[in-house]
Amino acid sequence: MTLRLYDTATGAVRDFVPLHAGKAGIYVCGLTVQSEPHVGHVRSAVNFDVLRRWLGASGYDVTFIRNITDIDDKILTKAAEQGRPWYNLAYDMKRELDRAYDDLHVLPPTYEPAATGHVPEMIELIEKLIGLGHAYPAPDGSGDVYFDVRSWAAYGELTHQGIDDMEAAEDADPRGKRDPRDFALWKGWKQATEPETASWPAPWGRGRPGWHIECSAMAGKYLGSAFDIHGGGVDLRFPHHENEQAQSRAAGGDFASYWLHNAWITTSGEKMSKSLGNSLLVPEVLKKVRGIELRYYMVAAHYRSHVEFSFEALEDAAIAFRRIENFLERAELAGVEAVDAELPEVFRNAMDDDLGTPAAVGAIFDTVRLGNRLLGADDLEDPQDVADLAGAVGAVRGMLAVLGLDPADPHWTQDGGGSSERLTHAVDVLVRGLLDQRQTARAAKDFAAADLIRDQIAAAGIEIEDTPAGPRWTMESSS
RNA sequence: GGUGGGUUGGCCGAGAGGCGAGGCAACGGACUGCAAAUCCGUCUACACGGGUUCAAAUCCCGUACCCACCUCCA
Known part of the structure; x- marks a missing residue:
């Protein structure tokens, strides 16, 4: 039996046929590092980690790229609220995320490119799109550059939607857009409200990348203009993945052969990002x-x-x-x-x-x-x-x-300092001493004394099992 | 308005036309000084209403409820 994957683009389970025999190139959308990771965030990473391990176990040579979005509106807003530099917030959250990944044994990707490290690649891609007539600098002097959805007939193919059936975003600022559904490839620097550190020089003036362009640029750089699998959470299908595919294909590449999307972890029937409180943050759950x-x-x-x-x-x-x-x-x-x-x-x-x-x-x-x-x-x-x-x-x-x-x-x-191993050893010595006493009592059929010792051990949260090889202790299972 | 997904036993959670996934809990039995662990057994469910079929949880039609996305959410 060969591997079969559900491809969101076609809505069907298809045999996995790699572009290059024996190799698999995967790009997964990682997180925007704007807040602490909750269990919903890491599910995606765990799911795709399993895909990656299975491909590896099946004999594929896997190149696995998972990006980090370290510049965006929310990062800027939150950092401003917290009164610290945006790059400090992004960096802190990235470290939290790395710890969460590690706590769940999500293997490090082949490479983890960050958006801010790939601005030249994005500019190059945007210029190409402008040259091909699929993008245009806004005529309003804002410094924005938009993708022209009407110029790309296949727009909507990933999510099976027609442009005219889509609702235009109510909050979208239509200034400078030819069509309300056009999306930003480049966002001009707003000097009044945004720090200069969050802007980079570009042919259209200082600014920062739009959301989708980074994935096109980075997937292209590390996996080529055509690669096997693109993954992410279901919510990313539209607009993110639709736009990624549109701009990448408009620039001449085939982009991903298969699209995989993982479903949500919800709480109270709602997506987790809407939930209040921090009880679902990974470190909290791991308590x-x-x-x-x-x-x-x-x-x-x-x-x-x-x-x-x-x-x-x-x-x-x-x-x-x-x-x-x-x-x-x-x-x-x-x-x-x-x-x-x-x-x-x-x-x-x-x-x-x-x-x-x-x-x-x-x-x-x-x-x-x-x-x-x-x-x-x-x-x-x-x-x-x-x-x-x-x-x-x-x-x-x-x-x-x-x-x-x-x-x-x-x-x-393993654990960092080995303190937990030493602790385990210490407990083992102590418990074993008690168990010896209990065995002596049991041999003398003094079960009252034996049970008393077992109760004492149980009070410390340790369970005893009598096995043919002698008693064995484990930490009590219920929390 | 458009697009996609869902509703399964006390609970979690698979399956997608015909041989009772699996786990947890519960109950009975074996084992044990008593337990624990383990094994064996029991508990025969598919939102609702129609239809197709020799056969439907699975396909079709309809209804109800829930969720996601529709331009910077994993």
Whole structure:
């Protein structure tokens, strides 16, 4: 089975045929770094991280570009409100975003271009569009440059809309536009309200780039005028992606072969950006569950499905994920070494079917149950059972790795200063001492004393399990 | 007005014409000193009304409700 992807442009699931055999070029719209990232923001990154990992696992040499928009109206407005330079706000938010990505084990892209670093490329592209008659400097002296939508017959093709059916933006300033739907490629510097640092020299006077042009310029620079996959959130289809495609194609390139869009995480039925409060910021959510659990929550739903975020559902997901971890821990305790196993066919088929992560997760649980059954066998003497179990562990870890969820990945086990490892060791020594006392009591059939010790340990949030290999402690699962 | 998506069991969440995804919770059994973990089993759902079909959660028509986008929101 070959990889099939749902292409928004055609509205159909299509076989993935790369432009260059064995290679895949992907461009994903990253964030505008204007505020702290919330869980909705990182979903997109997680979804496309899974796509990237799956392509890699399928043997493709992947070039993955994810941009950063570090100059725009909102950044300027917010920075002004906060009384600090816009570039400081953008930089701070970018660092927050990087931390959130890292907390969720979103792999760094091949490159992460920033808009402000590509102004010359954008100017070059705009000049080309002007030369081809698809763009024009506004005649009102504003210094703006607009894309002429009427000059591009295919305008609207990505979102299947006719120009005349579109509502013109009510708040759009029609000054200088030939058609109200024309959009800005370049915005002239407004000296009265905008800092000079937010402007760059251009043939049309100082100014800054319009929103869409950066992605066209940067995708072209790093992936070429034609590339395989373009991704982003559904809200970006229009106007952002429509405009990107229009200007890129008008400039002569084929642009993206496939368009992928991830759905929203909503709260109370509304998109997250409308929600008040900061309880959904990534660092806040990570006070309740671990990064790997939040990632599991996102991966367990299909990328094109809306997810109605709730802490209850998140906690359920975390509990479900711990079941997988439990299996791996039990196997490790039983001395089972993972062997490289081929990914189960159901898993591969699920992933090939438009990244069917829900079914892929189901395949993981099927393998976990199989492995648990083998672990529960009275004796693990049968060499065939041992081999099967080792294969199951390998398969589970292999599948998890594709989803970025292998708990044994150093990314999840490491932590900066190693303080958490030292703490774990300290707790282990203490708990083990108590468990020895409990074992002594149990051997003497003094169960009252044994249970008292267990209760004491439980009061510290630590759970005890008696296994054939002796008692084992874990942090209590519920938060 | 235009465009796109949705409504599935107690909960989360897949599937897209015919073999009961999966997880959580609950209940029963096995195991355990009791637990926990694990295994086995039970719980047979697809917004509503029509229609097509031997067969519909899945296709068609209609209705209701919800969501997103329509020029700087992931």
